[in-house]
Amino acid sequence: MTGNRMRNTLLILALAASAHLLAARPAVAHHSFAAEFDITKPMTLTGKVTKLEWTNPHAYVYVDVQDPQTGAVTNWAVEMGSPNGLTRLGWTRNVLKPGDAVTIEGSLGRNKPNLANARSVVMTATGQKLGAASSEAAR
Amino acid sequence: MRRLAIVVALLVFGSAGFAQTGRGAITGTIVTDGGDAVGSATIQATEQSTGKVFTAVTSKTGRYRLADLPAGTYEISVPQLGLRTSRYAKPNVVVEAAKTLSLDIALMPNNFGIIGDDAGFLQILNKYADIKGPAPRMPDGHPDFSGVWLANVDPNPEPASMLPWAVAEWTRRRDANFAGMPTATCLPTDPTLTLPVFYKIIQTRSLLVHLFEQDPHYRQAFLDGRGHPKDPDPTWMGHSIARWEKDTLVIDTVGLNDKSWLLQATWLPHTEMLHIVERYHRPDLAHLNIDVTMEDPGAFTKPVERHVTWQLAPGEELMEAICSENNKFQENAGIQ
Numbered sequence A: 001m002t003g004n005r006m007r008n009t010l011l012i013l014a015l016a017a018s019a020h021l022l023a024a025r026p027a028v029a030h031h032s033f034a035a036e037f038d039i040t041k042p043m044t045l046t047g048k049v050t051k052l053e054w055t056n057p058h059a060y061v062y063v064d065v066q067d068p069q070t071g072a073v074t075n076w077a078v079e080m081g082s083p084n085g086l087t088r089l090g091w092t093r094n095v096l097k098p099g100d101a102v103t104i105e106g107s108l109g110r111n112k113p114n115l116a117n118a119r120s121v122v123m124t125a126t127g128q129k130l131g132a133a134s135s136e137a138a139r
Numbered sequence B: 001m002r003r004l005a006i007v008v009a010l011l012v013f014g015s016a017g018f019a020q021t022g023r024g025a026i027t028g029t030i031v032t033d034g035g036d037a038v039g040s041a042t043i044q045a046t047e048q049s050t051g052k053v054f055t056a057v058t059s060k061t062g063r064y065r066l067a068d069l070p071a072g073t074y075e076i077s078v079p080q081l082g083l084r085t086s087r088y089a090k091p092n093v094v095v096e097a098a099k100t101l102s103l104d105i106a107l108m109p110n111n112f113g114i115i116g117d118d119a120g121f122l123q124i125l126n127k128y129a130d131i132k133g134p135a136p137r138m139p140d141g142h143p144d145f146s147g148v149w150l151a152n153v154d155p156n157p158e159p160a161s162m163l164p165w166a167v168a169e170w171t172r173r174r175d176a177n178f179a180g181m182p183t184a185t186c187l188p189t190d191p192t193l194t195l196p197v198f199y200k201i202i203q204t205r206s207l208l209v210h211l212f213e214q215d216p217h218y219r220q221a222f223l224d225g226r227g228h229p230k231d232p233d234p235t236w237m238g239h240s241i242a243r244w245e246k247d248t249l250v251i252d253t254v255g256l257n258d259k260s261w262l263l264q265a266t267w268l269p270h271t272e273m274l275h276i277v278e279r280y281h282r283p284d285l286a287h288l289n290i291d292v293t294m295e296d297p298g299a300f301t302k303p304v305e306r307h308v309t310w311q312l313a314p315g316e317e318l319m320e321a322i323c324s325e326n327n328k329f330q331e332n333a334g335i336q
Helices: A003-022 A083-088 A134-138 B002-021 B121-127 B164-175 B329-333
Strands: A037-053 A060-066 A073-079 A101-109 A115-117 A120-123 B023-031 B042-047 B053-057 B063-070 B072-078 B088-095 B100-102 B147-150 B198-203 B207-212 B218-222 B239-245 B248-254 B275-284 B287-295 B304-312
Touching: A037 A073, A037 A115, A060 A101, B023 B072, B023 B088, B042 B063, B053 B063, B063 B072, B088 B100, B121 B147
Parallel strands: A073 A115, B023 B100, B218 B239
Antiparallel strands: A037 A060, A037 A101, A060 A073, A101 A115, A101 A120, B023 B063, B042 B053, B042 B072, B072 B088, B147 B198, B147 B304, B198 B207, B207 B218, B239 B248, B248 B275, B275 B287, B287 B304
């Protein structure tokens, strides 16, 4: 093997090895949420539902959030999974109605203001967590 | 005769040594990041010196017991479960003879843990964990794979070995947070059906059809003895023909375009030389084992393999999901 070919072989091996390591990163689903949201920016927001978009590929809940200091109200768009996935967790298109008070935990959007995703949605009045439990929901 | 004596001595010595090591156990509970019990999940204990794997399955309340483990050092792991949780691994767990170690596990969320973004994977897995029985058969005696199945990813995926251009392309994709993924703009899913969601199989004597909720919503494999067409137009799902090898159905796919990103959670680049062989085997009523081999001399330095098990989910049904209805991905990702 010439020096050049040897170097090329080593380079390929090194690249293959680096791909091995990199492939161990957390999985990305059918859409890259990392391009939309920032996992290092968790957020909790509490407000009143203005609209539920029960659409594919993602459902959105829109929430009016009031700033406790200024009183200014901002409408947030919160992305969830698909209606199919939510239905299988026990949601329906009528589960949230305009005026419902909700507390949402998730991550902030990267590129747009007032955009977030939801890891959990809790009815503020009752403390009911919508479609979350694994063993509970199976019963 | 002397050789026999040595063999006998080794056997005696070996078994005595084995008895001295003794056995222990690990027990605990597996929960999600939200504190919900993870039922029907498989936990693995891999003995680090031998590579030997011991498994246990959690109860519906998330309890497990890895019993009868030879004393030694283990890596404890829980595979990725659907899109809901990430793989868990804890090396250097020491099991001592006649002792029970307690290890409670909280799985980290995968994919931000976004609510409703998987197929209710943990719930569905738990719901259908108790299905038992033999694999059904067609009137002609071949196994019948028809039904609604919950897919999962390979619990122990081997990394791909790729040519330099493919490594560079994969790195570019990763550095862009995989924003260019075809499915993000409602283009088809990859032809290996590796997304851990529902698939419906309809099987006749001469055809096997996969239905699914992602574009293009179906794939068909011809079981009527035809071959592949000569020089087919490359397509997203390619051209699939199938044949029986005893009770295993072998699906052979060529004619694939180079636009799809291969393998859920991996997103490998490939060329039109891609050739996929899938081997379907149904060991019992509830499970479908699929071994996938992907060859592509234009992208991989050796075939990429995946070994997955699908769970029968007979009470579930596919639902319509038209991706382009309200896709805000590009807007949200700041892509013009």
